[in-house]
Amino acid sequence: MRNGLPADEVRGQLLEFVTSLVDAEPDPDEDYFERGLVNSLAALELVTFVEHRFGITVRAEDLDLDNFRTVNRLTGFVLVKTAG
Amino acid sequence: MRPAEFDAAGWDEGGALPAEVRDAVARAGWFGVDLPTEHGGRGGSQAELGELCAEIGAVCSSVRALVTVQGMVSAAIARWGTDEQRSTWLPALAAGEHLAGFAATESGAGTELSAVDTRFERTGGEITVTGEKRWVTFGQEATVFLVLGKLDGRLAAVLVEKGAGVSTDPVRGQLGLRAAMVAHVRFDGVRVPVGNLVASPGFGLSHVIATALDHGRFTVAWGCAGMAAACVADVADHTVRRRQDAVPLAAHQLVRSMLARMAVDATAARELCLSAARARDAGEPGAVAGTVMAKYAAARAAASASQDAVQLLGSAGCASDSRVGRFFRDAKVMQIIEGSDQVSELHIADHLLREHRVGGKA
Ligand SMILES: Cc1cc2nc3c(=O)[nH]c(=O)nc-3n(C[C@H](O)[C@H](O)[C@H](O)COP(=O)(O)OP(=O)(O)OC[C@H]3O[C@@H](n4cnc5c(N)ncnc54)[C@H](O)[C@@H]3O)c2cc1C
Numbered sequence: 001m002r003n004g005l006p007a008d009e010v011r012g013q014l015l016e017f018v019t020s021l022v023d024a025e026p027d028p029d030e031d032y033f034e035r036g037l038v039n040s041l042a043a044l045e046l047v048t049f050v051e052h053r054f055g056i057t058v059r060a061e062d063l064d065l066d067n068f069r070t071v072n073r074l075t076g077f078v079l080v081k082t083a084g
Numbered sequence: 085m086r087p088a089e090f091d092a093a094g095w096d097e098g099g100a101l102p103a104e105v106r107d108a109v110a111r112a113g114w115f116g117v118d119l120p121t122e123h124g125g126r127g128g129s130q131a132e133l134g135e136l137c138a139e140i141g142a143v144c145s146s147v148r149a150l151v152t153v154q155g156m157v158s159a160a161i162a163r164w165g166t167d168e169q170r171s172t173w174l175p176a177l178a179a180g181e182h183l184a185g186f187a188a189t190e191s192g193a194g195t196e197l198s199a200v201d202t203r204f205e206r207t208g209g210e211i212t213v214t215g216e217k218r219w220v221t222f223g224q225e226a227t228v229f230l231v232l233g234k235l236d237g238r239l240a241a242v243l244v245e246k247g248a249g250v251s252t253d254p255v256r257g258q259l260g261l262r263a264a265m266v267a268h269v270r271f272d273g274v275r276v277p278v279g280n281l282v283a284s285p286g287f288g289l290s291h292v293i294a295t296a297l298d299h300g301r302f303t304v305a306w307g308c309a310g311m312a313a314a315c316v317a318d319v320a321d322h323t324v325r326r327r328q329d330a331v332p333l334a335a336h337q338l339v340r341s342m343l344a345r346m347a348v349d350a351t352a353a354r355e356l357c358l359s360a361a362r363a364r365d366a367g368e369p370g371a372v373a374g375t376v377m378a379k380y381a382a383a384r385a386a387a388s389a390s391q392d393a394v395q396l397l398g399s400a401g402c403a404s405d406s407r408v409g410r411f412f413r414d415a416k417v418m419q420i421i422e423g424s425d426q427v428s429e430l431h432i433a434d435h436l437l438r439e440h441r442v443g444g445k446a
């Protein structure tokens with residue numbers, strides 16, 4: 001699944017997964033790391049989910065809390081990666 | 085070298101793995117089974133790695149632990165290291181030129197690793213590491229440690245080579261994994277280049293250490309599946325040969341019942357390991373939870389099968405050189421490390437409930 005993904009669709013899929021992960025629907029701008037909602041197994045699952053669902057590879061240099069901390073930021077990250 | 089040739093009982097009794105065994109493990113290519121070939125590995129699948137760990141685990145958990153720890157640190161670097169870290173460390177780890185130690189646990193941080201006290205302080209191009217780690221498998225021999233600590237209050241992972249400021253205190257006579265040369269390791273203001281930081285601060289536990297633990301869980305699971313299968317084989321063999329009044333033990337129905345339960349548990353554990361391997365090879369998101377489940381089931385199967393095996397071998401199972409007796413001690417450790425049974429249950433239930441919610445059923 002590459003190129004031209006609609007932002008709403010990506011956000012929707014991420015929101016659904018993160019909601020299941022943290023057992024509550026977070027606001028798309030809520031920092032789920034900061035709130036301690038994501039334990040280490042869940043963090044790994046989130047990475048694997050993003051890679052598997054959107055066909056991208058998350059590299060060490062992508063591991064920036066700014067890319068991962070909220071659903072909206074993660075959506076932006078996925079859109080950049082899938083456009084690249 | 086073949087696992088069948090190991091002197092596992094002797095190593096267990098002596099509390100050490102001879103250096104030539106560690107070298108032979110490296111020469112056999114067991115350190116880099118699933119590492120990419122460009123980094124000196126064999127580029128094998130997770131299933132191949134698993135089968136090897138089962139074969140080793142069926143004979144000696146301490147050798148399996150050596151392969152596990154080297155694999156944990158390598159996996160973390162392969163996944164989250166920079167290109168430079170990968171090209172510096174991975175070939176050396178795959179070739180056994182460096183022996184790895186995984187240094188996460190502290191006296192105040194076991195299950196809850198976010199409570200670590202180890203401090204990383206950045207000054208210019210260096211990081212100073214200060215802290216005391218407990219229970220580092222092969223910590224007596226490791227030449228590089230993946231250390232969990234805090235940098236500016238954020239959890240971070242740093243590679244620290246053995247050298248000035250690193251001291252080890254061997255752990256002896258522990259319940260199991262007696263040949264795994266465990267040590268408590270102290271880092272006393274050790275200075276390393278900033279380039280030894282693996283991933284950004286804030287991701288040290290959630291991604292770097294978590295990746296290492298996920299890899300470790302997988303190899304421990306397979307090792308336990310191998311141990312459980314070996315218990316079944318030893319019991320089948322013993323109960324057929326051991327006769328009293330010309331009646332073999334295997335003729336007793338209660339003995340057969342125990343043997344049947346052991347065989348079912350061992351087979352089920354192996355199937356969960358295979359399923360985890362398939363999910364990992366396919367990069368499925370469920371692979372993380374599938375690995376927890378496999379490790380939980382296999383550690384329990386190894387613990388219960390070894391307990392029943394000691395029972396059915398009777399005094400022979402209690403002898404100092406008894407293989408199932410050693411398995412009995414080793415298997416108990418497997419229910420505590422890489423996520424205790426209780427913590428695994430919590431993760432498995434979390435995952436199950438999550439799947440349920442996504443399916444709209446809860
Ligand atoms: C032989 C051996 C080798 C080891 N090798 C390494 C190594 O190489 N590197 C390393 O970093 N560490 C290593 N360890 C340490 C190991 O990872 C820890 O022992 C393990 O994480 C448990 O931590 P703890 O011992 O502090 O127990 P605790 O965290 O105090 O837990 C004790 C028990 O309490 C229960 N428990 C804890 N939390 C919960 C909870 N939330 N809910 C329900 N029950 C809970 C569990 O039953 C658990 O077994 C090793 C340990 C041993 C024995």
